[in-house]
Amino acid sequence: GRSPASGKPTSTNCAICVANPTGDGTQMLPAGKYVVELIVPPGYELVKEEDKNILIGDNYIAPVSQQFGGLGNIFILPDQAAVNSAYNPSNAQNSTTDLGSMPRHEGDTGSVETFWPCVGELRVVPDFISLFPGSQEVAPFAGASRHLCDRKEVTLTNQMSALAKFWVFSPTHVAAHYTGFMLDDFSSEFDPYSPQFGEKFAVPNVPVSL
Incomplete structure (x- = not known):
């Protein structure tokens, strides 16, 4: 509710909100982790890994060659526990479930955005892209267990505002x-x-x- 005279909030249905320390009457969510959910509008579909439509074509097959020719056996390996936590044995093109990406920050949109992790229903990514499965173009993260991106886990710090983006499309x-x-x-x-x-x-x- 808002005051018709001042426009400031007079009440809220948020049971866990706290008063803004500025004293302007607004309410804030306390610091912590929250799940923001998108309800997909009718006629639209949630963008998933296999819904990419720009990767159709012949699969690249690398030639048989040494990574370090003439230098003997050189092995560059990260920590094995870190490898196993995101290992996807079902996909020879991308044997990870997340490309090693944690919630990352990018600043090419005028502000530094945080891309929050998806925490929707866990599912196995199909083998091929959905647009033309007959092309047998391997879907990104094929075979990996990944969460749908209709829910995102947002971490709020003190007096922080957050932006969570969701992606939908309509079939042509x-x-x-x-x-x-x-x-x-x-x-x-x-x-x-x-x-x-x-x-x-x-x-x-x-x-x-x-």
């Missing part, structure tokens, strides 16, 4: 209708009866594929 229809025209930048339209007269030549009857 199998067929769609487009209206438009194509232009040839190297030619001009000289037909005085054409609506494009004097402009770039509009190429007729050109097949377009998406």
Whole structure:
């Protein structure tokens, strides 16, 4: 509830909130860990590992070669306990469950964002991408047990505000209708009866594929 005169809060249904030390009447969540959940809107799907649509193509097969030719046997290994905690034996292309990534911070959006860990339902990532499974393009983290990203674990510190981003998409229809025209930048339209007269030549009857 808010005061109609001052606009300041007068009550809240938050049972664990504490008063803002600024004394402006606002309430704050105490420091701690919270789970923020997204309810996926109707007609949308939650983005999952196998929903990438930009990785379709031939799989890269590395040539047989030594990592350090002529230097003998050199082994560079991290701590084995750290390796085993995120090891995914089901995927030869990416044998980890998290690429070694913890909640990370990036500052390319005008502010330093924290990408909170996903804590939704645990599931096994399918072998192939969902858009064209017949291509047998290996899904990122295929075979790994990973949490859905409809819930994120946010860690609040004292007087901190937090941003949690969720990603959804809508499947494209199998067929769609487009209206438009194509232009040839190297030619001009000289037909005085054409609506494009004097402009770039509009190429007729050109097949377009998406």
